[in-house]
Amino acid sequence: MQDVTQILQALEAGDVAATDQLLPIVYAELQRLARHKLSNEPPGQTLTATALVHEAYLRLVGDVSEQRWDHRGHFFSAAAESMRRILIENARRKKRLKHGGEHARVDLPEIAAPALERPDDLLALDEALTQFAKESPEKAELVKLRYFAGLSEQEAAEVLGISRATAARYWAYSRAWLFSQIKSDTDQTI
Structure with missing residues (x-):
């Protein structure tokens, strides 16, 4: 089995067959990350881990050039x-009026319990993270890897090429900064 880096280099060089080699190697890892991420999402999520992985993979290798x-x-x-x-x-998309954004989503099997899905929270996080990335790009990248890809602290540290202790400090600071930013934005809208 070839190394992912070698396959990615072949893909960049125009070897279309490299896509067929890459998918089996990274698919399981991407599937695990997507399942982990979606397990932390509130109930009512209509996007499945498989759909998330397929869409992400298509975006990644869709236009190799x-x-x-x-x-x-x-x-x-x-x-x-x-x-x-x-x-x-x-x-x-879920927040748009066209898609029922003004209504609370309720799963039919759990109709007695109110829906807990809050796309506003995710949008607020995205806005705060975008602003945070301007100030601290490496810390924002750590947040993306931990929150959106579901990587552990150790895995994210390896991807970023930093120590686990540094990743832990970055994670603590980032969470506090983002919480403060989201909280102040929420207070201003009330």
């Missing part, structure tokens, strides 16, 4: 960003 990956970690960072964008687009 525009893609440049330095290494395996770079590919999975791009996958995390792609999953983040898909989830944000899904939250925005």
Whole structure:
């Protein structure tokens, strides 16, 4: 089995067959990350892990001419960003009036319990994360890897090439900064 980095380099060089080699290697990992991410989502999520992985993969390898990956970690960072964008687009779509944005979503089997889905929270996080990325891009990347890709602290540290202790400090700071930003935005709208 070839290394992911070698396959990505072949893909960049125009080897279309490399896509067939890449999918089996990264699919299981992307599927695990998507399942982990979606398990943390509130009930009522209509996007499945398989659909999230397929959409992210299509975006990643769809137009090979525009893609440049330095290494395996770079590919999975791009996958995390792609999953983040898909989830944000899904939250925005659900919030639109055309798609029932003014109504609370309720699963039929659990009709007695109110729906807990809140696309506003995800949109607020996206806005705060975009602002945070301007100030601290590496810390924002850590948040994307941990929150949207579902990587553990150790896995995210390896992808970013930092120590686990640094990742822990970045994670603590990032969570506090984002919470403060989202809280102040919420207070201003009330």
